Amino acid sequence: MRYPVIIFFEVLLFHFLIWISAFIDNEDQLMMISRFIIFLYVVLLFSYYVFIRRLFRQLQERESQLHFKEQAKLQVQQKQELMKVNKEARAVKNLSISQLGLLRKQLECDQFADALETVNEHRQDIKNASFPIYSSNSLVNAILYIKERLAHDHHIRVNYQVVLPENLTLSPSTISSLYCNLLDNAINGCSASAASDPYIILRTYFRADFIYITMQNSKNPYVHYTNAKADPYSMHGIGLTILDEIANDNGGILEYEDKGDTFVTSILIQYESTAEKYKGV
Amino acid sequence: MRIFSYTMSFIIMSQNIILISNALNSLLPTRYKIRAHFFIAIAGQLSVFLGFYLLDYYTKSNLMITPFVAPLIPFIFAFFGFKESVTVRLAAYTLVLNGFMFADIVPLVIFMCLSSIFPDVTWLPSGLDNPLRAETIVPAKIIITTVITSCLNIIPFSFLTKLLKHRFITYRPAGTLKIGIALIMCLFTYNLFGDFVSFRPSPLRRYMLPGSLVFWTLSIFCLYVLVRSFRVLECSELLRLKKINKIKNDQLLSQCTRSIETEFLASRKWNHDINNHLSAITRLIECGDKETALHYIDLLLEKGIENQ
Numbered sequence: 001m002r003y004p005v006i007i008f009f010e011v012l013l014f015h016f017l018i019w020i021s022a023f024i025d026n027e028d029q030l031m032m033i034s035r036f037i038i039f040l041y042v043v044l045l046f047s048y049y050v051f052i053r054r055l056f057r058q059l060q061e062r063e064s065q066l067h068f069k070e071q072a073k074l075q076v077q078q079k080q081e082l083m084k085v086n087k088e089a090r091a092v093k094n095l096s097i098s099q100l101g102l103l104r105k106q107l108e109c110d111q112f113a114d115a116l117e118t119v120n121e122h123r124q125d126i127k128n129a130s131f132p133i134y135s136s137n138s139l140v141n142a143i144l145y146i147k148e149r150l151a152h153d154h155h156i157r158v159n160y161q162v163v164l165p166e167n168l169t170l171s172p173s174t175i176s177s178l179y180c181n182l183l184d185n186a187i188n189g190c191s192a193s194a195a196s197d198p199y200i201i202l203r204t205y206f207r208a209d210f211i212y213i214t215m216q217n218s219k220n221p222y223v224h225y226t227n228a229k230a231d232p233y234s235m236h237g238i239g240l241t242i243l244d245e246i247a248n249d250n251g252g253i254l255e256y257e258d259k260g261d262t263f264v265t266s267i268l269i270q271y272e273s274t275a276e277k278y279k280g281v
Numbered sequence: 282m283r284i285f286s287y288t289m290s291f292i293i294m295s296q297n298i299i300l301i302s303n304a305l306n307s308l309l310p311t312r313y314k315i316r317a318h319f320f321i322a323i324a325g326q327l328s329v330f331l332g333f334y335l336l337d338y339y340t341k342s343n344l345m346i347t348p349f350v351a352p353l354i355p356f357i358f359a360f361f362g363f364k365e366s367v368t369v370r371l372a373a374y375t376l377v378l379n380g381f382m383f384a385d386i387v388p389l390v391i392f393m394c395l396s397s398i399f400p401d402v403t404w405l406p407s408g409l410d411n412p413l414r415a416e417t418i419v420p421a422k423i424i425i426t427t428v429i430t431s432c433l434n435i436i437p438f439s440f441l442t443k444l445l446k447h448r449f450i451t452y453r454p455a456g457t458l459k460i461g462i463a464l465i466m467c468l469f470t471y472n473l474f475g476d477f478v479s480f481r482p483s484p485l486r487r488y489m490l491p492g493s494l495v496f497w498t499l500s501i502f503c504l505y506v507l508v509r510s511f512r513v514l515e516c517s518e519l520l521r522l523k524k525i526n527k528i529k530n531d532q533l534l535s536q537c538t539r540s541i542e543t544e545f546l547a548s549r550k551w552n553h554d555i556n557n558h559l560s561a562i563t564r565l566i567e568c569g570d571k572e573t574a575l576h577y578i579d580l581l582l583e584k585g586i587e588n589q
Contacts, residue, residue, distance in 0.1 A: 004512070008504055015500040019493065056518050063522040067529070074530055078537035085541050089548040096555050097582060103562070104578045112566055119563050123556060130552050131545050142542040176535035177528070238520075238527050 003051035010044050081146060085131075092129045096122065135162040135204075139172055140179060144202075147183040156190045156218075157199040165206045169271050170250065178213075178246050181239040182265060186217035189263050193218040210252070211269045219263040243267060555581075 014037065021033045099122040106115040134144045144160055151158045168175070183202070190198035198218040205212055240256065243265075247254040251270035256263065558581055565574035 011504050012500075015497075015504075019496055019500075055515060059515065059518050059522060063519070063526060067526040070526070071530065071533060074533055078534065082537060082540055082544070085544050089544055089551075092548070093551065100578050100582055104575060104582075107566070107571055107575055107578070110571070112569075115566055116563060119559050119566070123559050126552050126556060131548055138542050138546055139538065142538050142545050145545070146538065146541060172539065173532060173535045176538050177531040180531060180534055180538075238523055241520075241524060242527060242531070 003055055007044070007048060007051065010040065010047060014040050014044060088129070088131075092126060095125060095129070099125075134160045135164050136166065137164045137168060137175070139175055140164060143176060143179045143183070147180070147187065151183075151187055151190070151200060154187060154191050155198070156187060157197060159199070159201045162202065162204040163206065164204060164211065165271060167271075168211075170269070174246055174250070177242060178267070178269075181243050182213065182215055182267070185239045185265070186215055186263075189217050189219045192223070193220045193261070195261065206271070209270050211267075211271050213265075213267040213269070215265045217263055218261060219258070221261040224258050240265075 017033055017037050017040070021030060021037070024030050024033065099118060103115055103118050103122075106112075106118060131141075131145060132148075133141060135141050140162060144162065148158045148160070170178075183200070186200045186202075190200060195218040199216075200218075201216040203212075203214045240254070244254045247267050247269055252268040254265070254267050256265045558577070562574055562577055565571075565577065
């Protein structure tokens, strides 16, 4: 706030001197004022440059501090998430080992019928405990699984219909960024919606060289998202900006529509190697 | 003395142009190669020089030459090999830049043309009523404006852009034109009045109250634009930093997701294998081959413990 005020008063003084000079007849006085105006002009330009530099440096320092904190928090969350998945996988293995132990005992005691029942039950247990498969792409599958769990924690109903091509040429970081931002936006929108039954419907399919992703999620009907501009003072809109960039970089387009209590995001992305030619300079 | 008066006249008119064009420069698409910006600046300035040269040459007969020259800019950018979207954005930017130059020069030229159309009426401000002065003021103003604006455009391109990297990502050509046209119109009005203020004796003296009111209204508007440009720059810089941080977070998240993906694949393989083993054991039990089934289970238990 300090810098714009200084610039404001500098320019005010500058204009004031110009205004005053219109009423001065004395050549010496006019000469003096003109020199002062020129000096002030140079100072104004210099201070404008210096203030912008300082402002940016301050912003950078503040943001990097915030980022370190955010990243530390994210790392903890990720560690917990990974541990949870590990724990779930290990639980199935432990269950299998214990069931094999029981099976062994039953066979030793010649309880063949019970043994067969144990085997069938265990096969059903494994089936139930297996990680769900939403997509043929294992990375997308992992993302969708993590986000589904996050959505369930927020009591959000999730429906995925994902059909992806086998020769998906998008980089893993692009895929991760794409689905994470899309689903994070949807979860945030649902959490803020205050709807009784918030939901997320994610559909992905492909045709020709393009992948179509549409996502529908609940939102607060009293908040309207019609402006593409991201708000730099909160994280609102940053995800959409990144999605827009991903779409543009891959010869596609991002569109979104506010339908009152529903928000629909549609992304079209070129996934074949021909997308390369549309990339920026 | 007159030189000071003319210099002051130039400063009045260019100070806002320079600051606003600096702000506009900072909105350029710097996610592309930094080195390219130097060439972009040169190309932009070449076009402006060309426009001025033609404008100067045809001052009294063809005032509209600059807007006709400006659309040639996309071809200049195409020559440097920029891609479609960049060219469109830069063309919009250069059109606005040309508009600024146009707004700076045309108010003076208007007086000269009016004088040539109606020779019986004195349309020129008192500083311009002498034909010799009229011949020197406009070219001098063109040269000074062009040289200083060139420097101020190249400097932000090569130095400020390092500070303002990734600026123009979300900025649309339509937005540049919308903001640019509004600014050009304001500057045109401001300069038109500025020309009157700076010549001696100042017409402000004759129309003190209305003149001062117009002067201060326009000045306050310029002040608002300048102060607002700080806010705009702050917002866009903050947005850029947040976006970079978000991308870094996404990369971190991507690493974690890949670890989970590995875990998923391992788990799926394990489940698939154990399912097959259980099928085999079922078959052995159904065939009554107890010993082989027990041996098979022992092997699995050993393997399972190892895998743990």
